[in-house]
Amino acid sequence: MIKHTTSLRVRYADTDKMGIVYYAKYFEYFEVARTEMLRALGLPYAELEAAGFGLPVISAAAKYFKGAKYDDALRITAEMDEAPSPRLNIIYRVLLDSSDELVAEGETTLVFVDAGTGRPTRPPKLYLDVLNNLTLSR
Amino acid sequence: MIKHTTSLRVRYADTDKMGIVYYAKYFEYFEVARTEMLRALGLPYAELEAAGFGLPVISAAAKYFKGAKYDDALRITAEMDEAPSPRLNIIYRVLLDSSDELVAEGETTLVFVDAGTGRPTRPPKLYLDVLNNLTLSR
Amino acid sequence: MIKHTTSLRVRYADTDKMGIVYYAKYFEYFEVARTEMLRALGLPYAELEAAGFGLPVISAAAKYFKGAKYDDALRITAEMDEAPSPRLNIIYRVLLDSSDELVAEGETTLVFVDAGTGRPTRPPKLYLDVLNNLTLSR
Amino acid sequence: MIKHTTSLRVRYADTDKMGIVYYAKYFEYFEVARTEMLRALGLPYAELEAAGFGLPVISAAAKYFKGAKYDDALRITAEMDEAPSPRLNIIYRVLLDSSDELVAEGETTLVFVDAGTGRPTRPPKLYLDVLNNLTLSR
Numbered sequence: 001m002i003k004h005t006t007s008l009r010v011r012y013a014d015t016d017k018m019g020i021v022y023y024a025k026y027f028e029y030f031e032v033a034r035t036e037m038l039r040a041l042g043l044p045y046a047e048l049e050a051a052g053f054g055l056p057v058i059s060a061a062a063k064y065f066k067g068a069k070y071d072d073a074l075r076i077t078a079e080m081d082e083a084p085s086p087r088l089n090i091i092y093r094v095l096l097d098s099s100d101e102l103v104a105e106g107e108t109t110l111v112f113v114d115a116g117t118g119r120p121t122r123p124p125k126l127y128l129d130v131l132n133n134l135t136l137s138r
Numbered sequence: 139m140i141k142h143t144t145s146l147r148v149r150y151a152d153t154d155k156m157g158i159v160y161y162a163k164y165f166e167y168f169e170v171a172r173t174e175m176l177r178a179l180g181l182p183y184a185e186l187e188a189a190g191f192g193l194p195v196i197s198a199a200a201k202y203f204k205g206a207k208y209d210d211a212l213r214i215t216a217e218m219d220e221a222p223s224p225r226l227n228i229i230y231r232v233l234l235d236s237s238d239e240l241v242a243e244g245e246t247t248l249v250f251v252d253a254g255t256g257r258p259t260r261p262p263k264l265y266l267d268v269l270n271n272l273t274l275s276r
Numbered sequence: 277m278i279k280h281t282t283s284l285r286v287r288y289a290d291t292d293k294m295g296i297v298y299y300a301k302y303f304e305y306f307e308v309a310r311t312e313m314l315r316a317l318g319l320p321y322a323e324l325e326a327a328g329f330g331l332p333v334i335s336a337a338a339k340y341f342k343g344a345k346y347d348d349a350l351r352i353t354a355e356m357d358e359a360p361s362p363r364l365n366i367i368y369r370v371l372l373d374s375s376d377e378l379v380a381e382g383e384t385t386l387v388f389v390d391a392g393t394g395r396p397t398r399p400p401k402l403y404l405d406v407l408n409n410l411t412l413s414r
Numbered sequence: 415m416i417k418h419t420t421s422l423r424v425r426y427a428d429t430d431k432m433g434i435v436y437y438a439k440y441f442e443y444f445e446v447a448r449t450e451m452l453r454a455l456g457l458p459y460a461e462l463e464a465a466g467f468g469l470p471v472i473s474a475a476a477k478y479f480k481g482a483k484y485d486d487a488l489r490i491t492a493e494m495d496e497a498p499s500p501r502l503n504i505i506y507r508v509l510l511d512s513s514d515e516l517v518a519e520g521e522t523t524l525v526f527v528d529a530g531t532g533r534p535t536r537p538p539k540l541y542l543d544v545l546n547n548l549t550l551s552r
Contacts, residue, residue, distance in 0.1 A: 012449070012459075013298050013442045017291040017346055023195040023246075024169075024289060027162035028427045035426070035485070045426075046485040057161040061199035070293055071449070071460040108161075118205075150311070150321075151304045151438060153431040155484055160427050166289045173288070173347070183288075184347040208431055209311070209322040299471040299522075300441035307438075333437040337475035343532075384437075394481075 003079045004037035010072045020067025030092045033078040043130045054113045062106035073097035141217045142175035148210045158205025168230045171216040181268045192251045200244035211235035279355045280313035286348045296343025306368045309354040319406045330389045338382035349373035417493045418451035424486045434481025444506045447492040457544045468527045476520035487511035
């Protein structure tokens, strides 16, 4: 498994009148976590787009265990299988940094598309190369 | 089943650089749909809060079939079982109003909590009454 | 002056932990108000984009008088001068629908650009025609 | 003047179909910048709230010079006068980290309120102490 941890801090804008992070915001946190995981792999998402690929989300889910609060420091792990696939299944865990309590967990599936046609396509070579190099280096 | 349909229009703010609605935004659309369903039932969510109850989301999921675009008119159905329960399972379908194409579908589970303690609680009487009246009137 | 009024309802997502609408959200409400003003003029913004023009915001400001709350019904007026110009200065007023209390007021300046180059350009003919017809019809 | 610089990265969620950061988002970036300025002063905003004070925004403005793009690293400076006042006037500058180009600048005015009544109030002692210590230490 490929695993990466990102840190972020809850903004006032993220909270709602219940005093906790609005439930849809976690999907934005997941975006940050997968962006940073791809960057850590040496494959910034912006480069994938520059190479003519898109990676839209086709399904997303989250479970909420504890309401994160304003200014909480969060740790978000993103994890995915290292076997190449036209679909990326990424699993997330959001933790309170101070106490390691589990705030939420989630999952997204993204699919490689040709940015021109919007149609699903085989994973780009630059992506496959990154995964191959990972495996070779073990 | 209780079923309600809400209409809304995609804002520029909702789109991302891919030119379609950002995936997390659909959960906000779901919020609008369930709010209007509860209002149509005669039970505005604001009244539930005023009565000392909260209804946080404990799980949420969505599948995306077609990217909705800026200024698209959308129709969102929200559906839930009319049997009283401390958990509300609501199912959503987002359709392009012009063509009836399915844009996305989703599901959320919400749980009644005591707003003071944050603890799960039995459904409030005003909610049970609404559901009972529905059944009686059939 | 061209003046148009739009209605919208405050979403849970729009509130913050202070229990009122987060200050940045009003700029999204302003977007809704100007979009509907342009549509009422017979010139949907989406058509301007389809014709190869963009209309980015170059300045924006707001003053806040009263915190709008969850589920409040708001009325937003957008007003602009009917003299053709490469810049659109639009003034907004946000009112509580129930009491006519002033919630916020604001202003945005937008400038016509060529969508290809991103450079400022003369207002598109379809926009000038709309304004001319307005004046003629008085 | 008190001045503090914060870094952040543009999220996909922040962009709109024009391919640049949506104009309202900058006000959220300003929030991050002033939060971090207050923290650097030794006065986290969360502590102000815990002490029974609120600091709502009463006016906000921005000018936009260049569209920031997805994944851009931004530097945001927040600056305010160190003379104690019941109103905080904060000025912001958003720069592209790679080139120092000016993306946007803005200003917000916030006012201390009693969190219980919502009424404007004198600045809290813990805030005055921080400013006094700043001045003394020069």
